[in-house]
Amino acid sequence: MRKVLSFLIPYRRPMGIALFLMLIELTVELWHPLIAAKIINEGIMQQDLSVVLRWGGFMVALALIGFICGIINSFYAARVSQNFGFDIRKHLFEKIQSFSFASFDRFSTATLITRVTSDVTQMQNVVFMSLRIMMRAPLLVIGGLIMALAVNVKLGLILAVVMPLLLVLLIWIMSKGFVLFRSVQEKLDEANSVLRENLLGMRLIKAFVRHRHENKRFAKSNEELMAKTVAALRLVELTIPLLLLIMNLSVLGILWFGHLEVNAGGVNVGDVVAIVNYAARMTGAMSMVSMILMVISRAKASGQRVAEVLGTDADITDADDANASLSIRNGKIAFEDVSFRYPGTTVPVLQSVTFTAHPGETVAILGATGSGKTSLFQLIPRLYDVSGGSVRIDDMDIRTMKLDTLRRGIGFVPQEALLFSGTVMDNIKWGKEGATTEEVIAATRNAQIHDTIMRLPQQYDTVLGQKGVNLSGGQKQRLSIARALIRKPAILLLDDSTSALDVNTEARLLASLQEYPCTTLIITQKISTALQADTILLLEDGKLLAQGDHASLSQHSEMYRRIVQSQFGEEVATHANTVT
């Protein structure tokens, strides 16, 4: 939480000005009842118009000063709170960018979105209110109490007894509110999560006619959010009427004892009016305090959630002795007795994996679904770190290299082609900042997508919809391959990235990849793809079952023979379909 509050440090000066202006406003407000008492006692009761006019004019002048200070205070409060929110959002975004995959496994996408948006807004509100009214309200209560006691001790004592009782009540309510508002934010996460999944999976939902089921799912989550919010707001709703009731009873008490005192000659009418006036202002201030306490308890819950993200250490970082001069030159990859399990799990997904991919070689990784192929890939750019053994590139343990240098030398094409909104050109240049048009075209030609792009309405300037919705699966895959090729990486990782391509296009693509001086690792389910590789790795349940070229595997691996037999029939059929 201290970390979150430290974001206010750069704004000490405007905060100081805002608080100073607020103090002037407060002084003006506390002065008013005294002047009113003077006007009543010395002007109205003595029928002296000049006193009424003089002090009346002074009152108007003070009100004007208070008004001007209030406006400038609001201006500074808005500026500080907006800048504070901007800075936190920026830091959160940068922090999330530095997250390892393990951290992403910990925080869902929906919760991260709520934390960067709604939670930060709650905290912004509290900063705005602090500078505008938070200090003013308690000071007004304390100042009002002191002034009331100064005007008349007996009548002032009524307020002195009631105020601490009210404060205890409000603090109790705040502690309840904190718990409730934390669960409101959690329910908001859940509703966001359902909404997000729906929007992303809209096509599937329509195709499966599952909209009723999804409506119900969202309605359930929406109802839970409403129920939690209503419970939290009920507490807020209860607070102010309760507070008004107690304060109005005290005003009645002041009027009752006041009238007795006036009759006994112990106090002036003007003084009773002044104390009632202070009580009224304190009532207003107390209801402000109760509102503020609610906002604080909500912001405290949000602050904790934001602090959790900011306090998450990047667990995959450069080692202290990482050598900045090391970079990938030849692209030799060696796994030495590598084992791996996902952080927070006990089951190993890779066990004693040892193989070498020599520079310029193409290695295909075959294996059933869930056998650990993607996990193996993720270890190469250090998206996760090995649990045992080591991954070496050009004979260097990758943990001795700078992360950025390591990742810059790798072209990674994930299983699901992910494109960004923007033009086709922007999407390919995303792989290499400042790439020339010639470089883009060379990459798209090799990825077998240039001709397709030229047939698009605005060719390279065609704007892609969200996640590239206006492209086919195979087109998306080839665009993301082009995006990786443009980096001319020393190591190219294709995670089942040719699955949506027909056999001919895939063969052309793989042939053109031969021209790249890079070591290529291809995860594939297709024997036809594996056949183009120099070496084939056969994974089963996280273990490397066999490795070698097609001929040696056909001879030595029973499992490989089974896969070939099961697939070649299918492929002949597929090929026949493509030809016709």
Ligand SMILES: Nc1ncnc2c1ncn2[C@@H]1O[C@H](COP(=O)(O)OP(=O)(O)OP(=O)(O)O)[C@@H](O)[C@H]1O
């Ligand atoms: N983030 C994760 N946290 C925990 N376990 C995971 C995570 N990702 C994958 N796994 C588990 O690791 C195992 C291997 O998954 P992996 O994605 O590497 O398989 P794969 O061979 O690439 O499968 P596919 O061909 O279906 O993509 C699976 O049992 C999976 O449940």
